[in-house]
Amino acid sequence: MCILLREERRVRKWRKMIGVGGSDWKHYVRRKPHVVRRRIRKGIPDCLRGLVWQLISGSRDLLLMNPGVYEQLVLYETSASELDIIRDISRTFPSHVFFQQRHGPGQRSLYNVLKAYSVYDREVGYVQVGLPLVQQYLFQFEQLVREHLPKLGEHFTEEMINPSMYASQWFITVFSYSFPFNLALRIWDVFLHEGVQIVFQVGLALLKYCHDDLVKLPFEKLIHALRNFPDEAMNPDILLPMAYSIKVSKRLEELKVVYEKRNGKTVESAESRGKQVQAVKQKNTSNEQ
Secondary structure (H helix, E strand, O other): OHHHHHHHHHHHHHHHHHOHHHOOHHHHHHHOHHHHHHHHHHOOOHHHHHHHHHHHHOHHHHHHHOOOHHHHHHHHOOOOOHHHHHHHHOOOOOOOHHHHOOOOHHHHHHHHHHHHHHHHOOOOOOOOOOOHHHHHHHHHHHHHHHHHOHHHHHHHHHOOOOHHHOOHHHHHHOOOOOOOHHHHHHHHHHHHHHOOHHHHHHHHHHHHHOHHHHOOOOHHHHHHHHHOOOHHHHOHHHHHHHHHOOOOHHHHHHHHHHHHHHHOOOOHHHHHHHHHHHHHHHHHHHHHO
């Protein structure tokens, strides 16, 4: 009963913060950004997550400003990636009831979103060739492991383990590929609001939590362990506070500069595209104010 009452109070706070249909959201974010951040890190209520994700990402504004565009992309355009998307759909959240039925409502909805985006941004399509930012992220993550967990970093070097062997999917799917659904949702809450640094923080927290076991394992067992973390490590109420305590933002910027000097501007085009999208969102927000 106490848990239910606590959850009801939490939902009421969120509804007040959002307003009817999201009408108060931008105003609240401007006035109390630290409150918003704290509440998002604690987890968005399930009953409001769909709306809040739209508000955080700006997709709700884009949808309202572009009526009919999504339907056009889904119904009347074709994508070169349609077969690839169909192949992957059945492997997405296979244990979640909403996505289990072949060609059911969950799989159809996910297919529509992925297909629409692959049509809208044909340069990226379904999967961007080369994944230049992922290569940067893996370089940064390897350096962070050495700095935050030096004993484990040394063990990885001795066993010839590098992040591409276990962490690529973390960055490509933001932990949605093989992590428990409830944990993936909590990570995505923060990812949409704060950006990619949460992936580094969660990855480091996982390694820190399992540190004492990992440093004892030889190559094959180590690879297996890095792809199959124990259930207790996947508890969001344990893992996420540990992740938030790991400060990486300043170091990520420094390591980005190091990476670019070593590899040239290989990520410049991908980042400029992201900045252009962000600029459009900010312009649209300014026009509404």
